[in-house]
Every structure is written in C-alpha cells, then in structure tokens.
Amino acid sequence: MAEEIKAGCARPTGGPVGEKPAAKKGTTEEPVIKEVKSMVTVGKKAPDFTAPAYQKGKFINVKLSDYLGKWVVLCFYPGDFTFV
Amino acid sequence: MSVDSVFVHKMWNDHELSKMVKGGIPFPMLSDGGGKVGDVFGVYLQDAGVEARGRFIIDPDGIIQGFEVLTPPVGRNVMESIRQIQAFQHVRKTKGAEATPSGWKPGKPTIKPGPDLVGKVWEVWKTKMAFDD
Numbered sequence: 001m002a003e004e005i006k007a008g009c010a011r012p013t014g015g016p017v018g019e020k021p022a023a024k025k026g027t028t029e030e031p032v033i034k035e036v037k038s039m040v041t042v043g044k045k046a047p048d049f050t051a052p053a054y055q056k057g058k059f060i061n062v063k064l065s066d067y068l069g070k071w072v073v074l075c076f077y078p079g080d081f082t083f084v
Numbered sequence: 085m086s087v088d089s090v091f092v093h094k095m096w097n098d099h100e101l102s103k104m105v106k107g108g109i110p111f112p113m114l115s116d117g118g119g120k121v122g123d124v125f126g127v128y129l130q131d132a133g134v135e136a137r138g139r140f141i142i143d144p145d146g147i148i149q150g151f152e153v154l155t156p157p158v159g160r161n162v163m164e165s166i167r168q169i170q171a172f173q174h175v176r177k178t179k180g181a182e183a184t185p186s187g188w189k190p191g192k193p194t195i196k197p198g199p200d201l202v203g204k205v206w207e208v209w210k211t212k213m214a215f216d217d
Contacts, residue, residue: 010116017146053112054093076138078156080088080096
C-alpha cells in the first residue's frame with residue numbers, strides 16, 4: 001500500500017478522497033486569490049493528502065485515499081518530545 | 085501527524101515511545117512540515133506553528149464521521165474514540181436502521197427510529213442508560 005520513499009513534504013492533493021483534484025487552468029490566466037477555507041465537515045469526504053511518515057524502521061509515503069475501504073483514525077498533535 | 089520531520093519521529097519512537105509501547109509505534113507517524121495538511125483539516129495553529137489535538141474518524145468511503153479538537157494541554161480519551169468507532173461501525177452494519185443513543189456501547193440497546201417511536205423514546209430509553217454502570 002505505502003511505498004518506501006526518500007523523505008519529502010506533506011501536501012494536500014486539493015480534493016476529497018477518492019476524487020480527482022480539480023483540473024488546473026491554463027498558466028496564462030491570472031492566479032485567483034481565494035480565501036483558504038477548511039474543507040472539513042462531518043458527513044462529507046475528508047480532504048485527501050500525501051505525507052511522509054516513519055513506520056517500523058522505514059520512511060514511507062502515506063496517501064489517505066489508499067486507505068479507502070478501511071476505517072481510519074487520523075490524529076494530529078502539537079509535537080514530538082512534548083508531554084501530554 | 086505533527087509538524088515534526090520523519091527524522092524526529094524516528095528519534096522520538098526509538099528513544100522514548102518504544103519504552104512505553106513494546107515494539108514501538110505500530111502505525112505510520114506522519115509528518116506535516118509547515119502544517120499544510122493540518123490547515124485544510126482546520127487544526128493548524130498558525131501563531132504557535134503547531135497542530136492542535138485533532139482526531140478524525142474516517143469511514144471506509146472516506147467520509148468524516150466525527151472529529152474532536154483539543155488545545156494542547158489536555159489529552160484525549162482513547163476509550164471514547166474506540167466507543168465512537170464501534171458505534172459508527174454498528175450504524176453502518178445496520179445500514180442506518182439502528183441508531184446509538186447517548187452513552188451507548190456494545191451490548192447496550194440501540195434505538196430503531198421510525199414513526200412508532202415518535203414521542204415514545206422515554207419508554208425504551210432511560211437517562212441512567214447514558215452513564216456507565
């Protein structure tokens with residue numbers, strides 16, 4: 001499921017899980033500045049992302065949509081080596 | 085997932101967490117440098133440059149069924165997360181024919197919504213059922 005990788009950067013793919021990101025417009029167009037809005041609502045699809053990860057001695061790349069078909073608990077926390 | 089790099093994740097796992105959990109952390113420890121993923125999930129705290137304690141339950145269709153977000157000083161309740169997952173799994177298994185009332189956990193009665201139950205919930209569900217025995 002998750003391929004081993006050189007460590008890179010996490011990035012949202014720009015769409016909900018299991019759907020293609022919106023097609024990019026032509027580069028000649030003016031970039032549209034829009035308000036960044038949280039995409040999170042219960043009952044709606046999660047925003048998809050890829051992120052580098054450490055698991056059992058390996059650096060891997062994790063994509064949320066690779067877990068379609070399974071229950072997922074996604075936990076955020078403030079920082080490694082902190083106290084709670 | 086946190087803003088720490090995978091290298092720091094490895095050091096934290098090897099030097100501290102593996103002393104709490106035998107064999108170390110079994111699941112992927114995700115890195116979100118810059119908080120880009122945390123931002124779209126609404127948990128990135130820009131001023132502090134870290135992510136709040138966000139916990140999202142995502143079902144097999146990729147749908148967010150529930151979330152909880154806490155500020156950094158207060159830890160989560162893992163058993164409550166497990167209870168919620170069990171409840172969502174039960175509702176999914178019954179294709180929505182059953183719902184889980186307040187305080188439900190496996191073994192406790194569910195509720196079967198329908199016209200006959202309107203105004204009659206008090207007959208099948210008591211407030212003491214919201215609490216653990």
